[in-house]
Amino acid sequence: MPHEVPSPLGVSYVIPVLNEVAYIETAIRTVLEQDYSGPTELILALGPSSDGTTELIQRLAREDDRIRVVFNPATDIPVGLNLAIRASTHPVIVRVDAHSELDPSYTRRAVETLVRTGAANVGGVMKARGKTPFQSAVARAYNSRFGLGGGSYHGGAEEGPAESAYLGVLRREVLDEVKLFDESVRRGEDWELNLRIRNAGHSVWFDPSLEVTYWPRENWPKLVRQFAATGIWRGELVRRYPARNPWRFFAPPALVATIALSIVVLALQLTGVLRGWPSAVLSLIYLGPAAYLVLLLLICFSRAGGPGWSDRWRFFLVLPTMHVSWGVGFVVGLVRGARDTVDTSRTGI
Numbered sequence: 456m457p458h459e460v461p462s463p464l465g466v467s468y469v470i471p472v473l474n475e476v477a478y479i480e481t482a483i484r485t486v487l488e489q490d491y492s493g494p495t496e497l498i499l500a501l502g503p504s505s506d507g508t509t510e511l512i513q514r515l516a517r518e519d520d521r522i523r524v525v526f527n528p529a530t531d532i533p534v535g536l537n538l539a540i541r542a543s544t545h546p547v548i549v550r551v552d553a554h555s556e557l558d559p560s561y562t563r564r565a566v567e568t569l570v571r572t573g574a575a576n577v578g579g580v581m582k583a584r585g586k587t588p589f590q591s592a593v594a595r596a597y598n599s600r601f602g603l604g605g606g607s608y609h610g611g612a613e614e615g616p617a618e619s620a621y622l623g624v625l626r627r628e629v630l631d632e633v634k635l636f637d638e639s640v641r642r643g644e645d646w647e648l649n650l651r652i653r654n655a656g657h658s659v660w661f662d663p664s665l666e667v668t669y670w671p672r673e674n675w676p677k678l679v680r681q682f683a684a685t686g687i688w689r690g691e692l693v694r695r696y697p698a699r700n701p702w703r704f705f706a707p708p709a710l711v712a713t714i715a716l717s718i719v720v721l722a723l724q725l726t727g728v729l730r731g732w733p734s735a736v737l738s739l740i741y742l743g744p745a746a747y748l749v750l751l752l753l754i755c756f757s758r759a760g761g762p763g764w765s766d767r768w769r770f771f772l773v774l775p776t777m778h779v780s781w782g783v784g785f786v787v788g789l790v791r792g793a794r795d796t797v798d799t800s801r802t803g804i
Contacts (some may be wrong), residue, residue, distance in 0.1 A: 463566070465496075466548075467495070467496050467498060467543035467545040467547070468498065469543065470539070470552070470804050471539070472508060472535075473501075473502035473535075473553075473801050474502075475508050475554070476511055478554050479511065479512065479553045483550060485555075487521065489562045490562075495545070495691060497523070498523045498539040499516075499524050500525050500535030500536065501530075502535065526538075531797070532642075533677075540627070547624060547626065548627050550623045556670075557668075558667070558668075560664055561667065564662075569624055573661035575626050575661055576623045576657075576659045577659075577661075578620025578623050578661060578662070579663065580665065582668050585670070589675070590671055594670075596773050599754070602755055602777060612661060614663055615660070616658050616660060618649065620700065633655055635648075640688065641684075641793070641797060642687070642796075642798060644794075654781070676800075677800040682777050684799070686780065686783065688788060688793050690708075690788020690789035690793070694789060694792060706778075710744075710747055711783055711786060716781075720734075755770050755771040766774075
């Protein structure tokens, strides 16, 4: 008998959407144009948008029967993801972000890796890009190991088992086994899910040949709100899983702590409260912020042939914005928990 070639696995793409009129149509197009030969569907978890996103998605759904819409009145990302996953019909779930764009071969290669490795979740590299000078500076920070702390999906790592995965191409049966996303975790939900997947005895796999374009926030207020909320939820996750967080998550709050202590010491010295050898000893606290500033200057300005000076200065300001916002948020989340913190960069203009 001739050897039967197995049919490609069915794939369900899931996207949580809220106020993304500027990005969602392109994200949807890159999903629908995948060169994957198996059956596919796209399920959008639509929050109560106020910028025309709802009308745009409804029009696109009328034009292509592969698009289905479920409504997510709660607006939270993990709630929307779970609604979309529960409405899906295929054994492979591909998470897509409204700010992302998939390479045409992304699904085919990711499913091949999923089958080849037997992993429960496969992810690749986030390649941030910018359309404006500010967004380009943020993208450069995203792509820098100094910017986001060197996670494997920001590049530079070899293929193999990973702590987490960017977006993720997941086996639906494993998602059901671990009870989907934790809806009480509003940020960092992917890291928390992958922790439970690994605790259940499955593997998370990083494949550097998979690249996804990501468009960061477009202005400073949105960037600050996004990173502060993310930091708060990381502090919450440290409270929940105190022994499971890598050291890089503690670098931004350590920076914030040394800056705060430096300000206190300086104020005490200037007012004459702190003098003599105690003042000299406590002055060592200045070494932390000074070392950070020197490193920042070297990273932003020492590369010959790089971006122009205005771009370098923008990068110089974006990096500490991300680090300090995240670090302050982390301290808040660690001290009091995340409570009802939401990422208002998704809801505000």
